[in-house]
Amino acid sequence: MSITIGARRKRHYACIAAGFAIGLPSAANAQTAESTSEDILVTGRPEADLTVPNGTASRLNLSPLETPATLSVIDGATIRAQGDMAIADAESRAPGITSVGNLGNGGTALAARGFSGQGSVLQLIDGVRLFPAAGTLTFPTDPWMVERIDILNGPASVLYGQGALGGAVNVLMRKPNARRTEIDGEIGYGSQDTFHVAAGAGGPAGEHLSYRIDGSYRRSDGYVDRGQSRSYALSATLRWAPTATLAVTVRDDYGSQNPMRYFGTPLIDGRLNDGNRRLNYNTRDGYVRFRDNRTSLQVDWTPSTALTVSNQAYRLTSKRSWLNLESYCWVATDGACPNGNGDGAATPGRIYRTDMTGIVHDQTQWGDQGSVTFRTPIADGLSNDLVVGFDVNLIKLTYSHNFGAAPQVSQVDPYDFDPGVIVDTQGIAPRYRTRTTEYAVFAEDRLKLGEHVSIVGGIRYERDKIERWTIDGPTEAFALDKRLHNTTWRVGSVYQPIPTVSLYAQYATGVDPLGTLTTYSTGQAQFSNAVGNQVEVGAKAVFLDGRGTATLAAYRIVKTGLLAQLTPTSPIEQVGQRSAKGIEAAVSIDLPRGFGIDANGSVLNARFDDFMSGTANYAGNTPPDVPETMANLWLRWSATPTVQARAGLRYVGRRFSDNANAFRIPGYATVDTTLSYAVTPRVAVDLHVYNLFDAAYAINSYGVQQWVLGRPRAVDVSLRAGF
Template identity: 35%
Template sequence: MLMKIRRPASFPRSLRPLPLAVAGALAGLGAVHAETTLPAVAVSASRDVAGLGLDQPNNTGSRTGLSTRETPASVEAIDSHNIRERGDYRVMDAITRSTGLTGIGASGNGGLSFSARGFSGPNSVGVAEDGVRLSTGAGTQTHPSDSWGYERIEVLRGPASVVFGSGTVGATINAVRKAPSRNASAEALFGIGTDGSAQAGLGGTGGFGEIGSFRVDTYGHLSHGERDLGQASGGKLMSTVRLQPSSNLRIELIADYSQQRPERYWGTPLNNGRIDSSLRRENYNVEDSTIAYEDKRLRGRVEWNATNWLTLRNELYYFEANRHWKNLEQYSLNPSPRTVDRSDYLEIKHNMEQTGNRLEAALRNEQHRAVFGWEVAKVNFRNTNNFAFTGSTTVNANNPAHGSFLGGDLTFPKFDTETTLNAFYAEDAWQLAERWLLLAGFRYDTADVSRRSLVSSSGLDKRLNGNAWRLGLTHNLTATTSLYAQASAGHDPIDSIVTLNVANRDFSLTKGRQVEAGVKQSLGNGLGEWTAAVFRIDKDDILSRDPASPSRWIQGGSQYSQGVELSAAIAPRKNWRFEGNYTILQARYDVLYDSDGSSRAGNRPTDVPEQVANLWGHYRFGPFQASLGGRYVGKRYADNANTVALPGYVVADAALAWKVDNRTTLRLFGRNLTDKVYATTSYGSQQFVLGQARRFDLVAELKF
């Protein structure tokens, strides 16, 4: 008998973050009006000037305070204005509009996984908030998931180990929070959309007392989803208190909480190696499946301008991540008689705590902007699972009876790890002459990992260490044009450091080396800005099978990528604005052997497209703005043999904005207008995660 899903008449537990988030925000915003009188609203013109923010400070490319134009590296910022007008309320959506980055997020990696410059996954593309990274455990990242509350999201492409440590050879993504201000203001967002979706965001800032200011941002969302078991919800609260006892001393206290319940979807099985569009809205998970993430974050910052040439900073933090998966994850389609075999009844829990401190000294004079720092962190991780899982079932391919999770295998704690991370770094931006700047940096990382089995006497104690360096030169050819070149080196782990297993205990960090050159230019009369970069990255010591004994893993593989990246934002005529980027690259294995002894040299790494393009056009007429966007992602592969291909795709989006008055803007968004059926990533070589179907959202933005 087929089971039918009933829509709940009231908010179920999984959907409660939305009203809770709204209630929390109203309480926080009440403080704005209780403590501070709102100023009069200033009338200002709409933003007509196009640009890439080349002259804005960027702390992702360097900790020396250089602007994007000065930094001898490929750095990009997606600001809150762009995020709002494109409707990119998920961090994943905002990032995949940037140059060359594609999303490969899935239920198993927390949804925050990317491919950049030929390298993929959380162990090669790092994610940070305000320059601080939560360690990756078992290849999973879950924070930050929503873009509300962030001023901008910055991307540094290529090895970023000098600034962010191991696991950043491909790129690093850094979400920059909105800062407190003593000038009171508030903003709100309310939206509804296709598939029973709704969202609400509230944020406010203001002053209190003689030296204090605060900022509170809260956001919640929910959706019934486009397929069975598609319900999703989430909510978060971000809060910052700033105290400034004097002009040279600033103290900040930060407390955040978020929870997510993503769609319980693990992909769609292939039909003879191809996507079967008739299965687009099917879900083969079990009825009582679970995916849940909870993140807690506490931070304290102190910045003291000791003299006019010395600034001391210290940041102490505590992060906690709790994750739970209980799902049926693997599906195989039998084309005739149209059934699906299901296996891997898998339950996993992650409990991770990270406590750390970063102490930094910044020195500045007429020629030098230098920083010296020490970072230390301790990470405790517990893995609970049912890894002796058994059982399989068969259901109809269309309208499957979901059934329940088979509980024959016990779920209990399997292992603990304790990891101590230390890093020492130094950077110097040396103004050699009026038009020449030399940026040099070095970092030394160590990780002491101790793993203990909770079911046997096995374990390991391992020290990993790596050196990273960068040497870059920027030349201001004119006041509006800069040229740069750099060489850099970094390192990635072969697997997540804090969950290093016994089988990998003898392996070291992989080594990445990059050379890059580029140009950054502002065009005259506010026409716009554009950048171009060429690069090559070589990575050694990746895992490969031993060609003499294919059952044995060795650290003898290598790969490379090389390519060209272009980005531009221009306003060619009044009321017209265009933004776009294009990446073309070649990524290949130099040395790699598979389990059957076959060489994969010359093949492309998995999840890597060789062409990616984004384009947005905006036209403003009176109080309205019409926007049309397109995204192209080229063909990728799901296996090292390059026999299973994810087809390339083009997705078209659109937006219409109406500025009702200086406080209110209404926006209508259309996603995937042609209702394209496409895959964003694979889950195994015979199961693809399909992209979002056509949808529409109506959003109201309010300012107070």
Template identity: 30%
Template sequence: MNHFKLPAVLIGLVPASMAIAAEPAAVHIGIEQTQEAIPSSTYALPVLPTVEVMGNVGLGLSQASTSGSRTGIATRDLPASLDYVDEQTWQERGDSRMADIIGRTVGMTPLSATSYNSLSFSTRGFTGTNSVGIAEDGVRLGVASSTTPYPANSWGYERVEVLRGPASIVYGTGTVGATANVVRKQPTRETVREVLVGAGSHGSSKLGLGMGGALSDTLSYRLDAYGHYTNGEFDMARASGGKLMSTLRWQPTAALRFELLADVSDEKPARYFGTPTVNGSIVPELLGRNFNTDDSDIRIKDKRVRARAQYQVNDQLSLSNELYHFKADRYWRNIEAYRYDPAAQTITRGDYIELTHDLEQTGNRLETKLKAGAHQLVVGWEVTRAKFGYASSGFNYSTTLPVDAHYQGWDNTTSSIPRFTTQATTHNFYAEDAWSINDRWLLLAGIRRDMTDFERTDLIGTSSFEKSLTGTAWRLGLSHKLSTKTSLYGQISQGHDPVTNVLTLNLGNKPFKLTTARQIELGLKQQFAQGEWTAAVYRIEKKDIITRDPNNSQLSVQGGKQSSQGLELSTVLRLSPNWRLEGNYAFVDAQYDKLIEAGGVDRSGKRPTNVARNTANLWAHYTTHSSLGRLQASLGARAVGSRFADNANTARSAGYTVWDAALSWRPLPRSTYRLTVRNLTDKLYTYSAISSAKAAQAYPGEGRRVDLTAEFSF
């Protein structure tokens, strides 16, 4: 925590119980009262307790946009919808899982199980890792088989920014719904030491260590380590893992900076794939049972290395380059599909899966920024090469057992062998310009061209092939300042994503091109004395999704259409020096405009799976100060409307509202103790669900959980 002296006369003007609103910041700044002698000509001031200037927990409208545009314009001036969540905000809510942090932003619904660290979301009517992307410091990594396990938790990060709608200009393909960019903590010249210790329900525990500072006049560093363990809420849901994040910065001059980053993570997630359902609803008597095999296993290991260079040539021109390499080794051995027959009281188990992913990605991004009069121009070239190796047992098996039977072991006696390898080389060329037409009008325009050369080599069989994929994305946005604190905006944008993960394209997908999505969006952003609020309305139309040939329902073709339209509202209100409210609400009307499934069944007009029409989040915080320190009590609610588990819209998962509470005590400026209770009422609800010919199951939301953490900095 940083400290600075404030003249006593200024402190005397502030009530002792008041947390002063400051400009947005991700740190707390303690203000110590000075004990300097007061001239006799002035009146005597009373001795007051320490006054703490809190970071302005808000929507980040005054912050420079690092995730919505590469030009660095303020978020308030960005003609697009962008959510901003900083470390203080998620700490006050008691959130540490990245899925929870992102999932509380407007209109974003997590889909992956709370016990399984893979980041998958639904927003603006689109779901999954193809349409909702995850980036770290602006870099999106390749996705294989819809697996995005990193970053799983918040330790080592300072904020999360979520850009909604097609984001291909900034992040490339695969972001029709949204992209969440997770920004890590940076090296500083100031010495920083941080410790997190936590324990909670189900035998859970966690430990985080963070440190940074100067090594010399030109060298500084940041190091973060984190480990966690839990026995889990359900049978065979034990999970553990850890990570190490490091950054070394060399800055020989004010204009030149080099950074080297190296990270490793090792996770053993819970071996839990949900519980059987009937018509989309969880069967309470089966809850807690795990129908996976006793000797199931999951292992996920990631390594990352990055090198960055930035040179400020002059006040108008800067150059930057980032070279990175990523490697992931992942292994699964599980029975992942379950179907329940209530009449026969049996469970049919399928998807006996044993497989490995060997994923490597190397990339380089060269970028230049130029300020020329009223223009802020960015031009860049990014090249990536991803290699993917897939091995599996090729075991296709199902078995039906009585519900009360305990499945003992793995029936698969087939050895796991390499099946195929793929390689994708992508070149991205992009340009973006923020033109300040005058003091009130700003025009943001951008274009990006993506070109991918894909090669698949089948190690068994004769299904090898090569393919080229190309796409052009663009956006045109205009923002108008009604006042210094209020902006209106409108934008039209186009993005694209593949019909499936590029790295796992097979011969059946070879004929297909990238799908195209176009969005129109209008919005309002405003700051005022008591807080901030934003509003956005949009419509997205996506074409060329996979459907069936109307003349031959056995043949898959492109030509389907999907659309959504909706409203999103977000606000932070400071009702008094002690009370603060945070809330958001999203309505989405999504449907398949044209979709034919197997057997010629027409799904046009149906709602896509796991898309809720209404979602909302609300937090109320009460803060008070006394001689014992700072005390904050918080109460939050998350509401998600009903969803369907199938395209036929017959298997419905009921909507839910879950209440959370948090209590924090800060006896000293550098120590905080937190008590968090998740799901206060221990409500049973469905997190996400699927319904198909071989599986009808759901991931239940976690039950009541109590966590106690202690945070220290020195």
């Protein structure tokens, strides 16, 4: 199997080609190699196994049953079998997680436990935190590359630093299999002229070497006018294990995205109108481009069962570009938009278009993360595990824009209009650059008191330095030198009355930046990070001889240090507070006769406790982008060894798009189905139906009455193969 994808980055093809040359077995070897891989149809619940050690919720590699926190694991093979087309789609099927993505944040932002955005729900790749620029992240790019996704709900600052009060999402990429050769691929076509092709290969390449290479390409005409998109992703990994105790892994991942240039659909008279649901009010020449490249070197050394040393060095580059007409609103009879645009002089009954915006992010992140783990038996039934380590990052960002250009305003008929072109009187040029340096040291410890009780605690000290220079043509001026430092910690206890049941409680602290760390402004220089804490109690169980799992958690998070006012005439201070309390539950069961169920749900109450801005008092209101009810249900049935059916329900409750709760986004429910037929034990045909009942719903809003709509009903057919 081979893939040809047009691209300009020839060095990435060289990397992929080198991977083939080093390790791809010949056809003869492939035919004689022993294969122990499973059939092509994915069965069972690998994502729900609570007994498998996991390094995301604890650096001590504890299993979810041993961890006093809520951890969800989504298996990559299940993601691909369900037909999720974006990583955020898969992430939002986990308990308490919803997507709040739009083009402004890279389409990757999430909400968890009453908090939303890149500043409160941290994103990681292979355990390395990603630093957003102006609230934007665009990497990793494709579900094909994913081995699994780990989601830690609740504060994760003690593990990964600032920006993780709501949770942390860790995407782990596919890795080499040193025991056997694996080759897999898929090709699919469907509604909206959607096409996808992907392939990968990996396995041993000698006594000490193993490799993995992957490539994926997607394109679509989209579900709005001028909604074309395309993307491709490439990955190559080489692992060298000269001894049983030492492994060195080198990998390179590249993603290129040209997403749908769609910033949302304006409501008409406050309602979603069937007449403009498929219209795109952006200009015909608007564009969005994301290019990301990650290179890493990982060393793992285990000289004994009592000692483990690990270090990962990495470099990530991101180049993101936007030039679009972004804001649209329907003009009411008073000549003004609901968002205040129009100034009362716009033409009633027209769509008012404005906010011509051009931005370029040129960002590079270098980092190194190392740790040493000590496992010490103390006495019979008493042991202690300790990990200590460091985390260092340097992020350089050049931020270019065309802010201040003459505004481009047009008024068009809501249903029949010429999209026009961008008129940029100023041009996009570098306006400022920042250098962000992060140093952190951390430690985590587990004291096991016999067979039933353990105490887990951790602490992290982090220091951040942000420097900023303004750019005016060929000259620069130093504008900001901001220092931030925080200490976060957590302590919890786990009680296991029997090996398959855990009861736990935990107290954890966290830190969120005001905005985005790498784009810290001079207006924020006098303020520090916001801080928070969480109390969580819960239970986890494995039952039915391992065929079923269940988790239940109750929590309360309080965040203080929001920028607010004590009175309408007071200056802005860090005196605001918000909180969230809720319950999350999940269950997964393999039933007789090939049936299975995976279900989760979350109910929470998120509110501003003390938050005033000007004359507006928002106390008691729900923060924007936070649904307070969420649920996911997947039913699966392996009717025969060759036929499998899946049906998934996703429910997201109502949200608000403003602090005053004046603009409401209705809740929605969508149903996705998949029918798979195994032509052979290694080849399957999948029929995916997305949004079966063609629900009209908003994923998020871009402005108070500009909804980013989800995909309408679509049918895709794909062919999968694995050898």
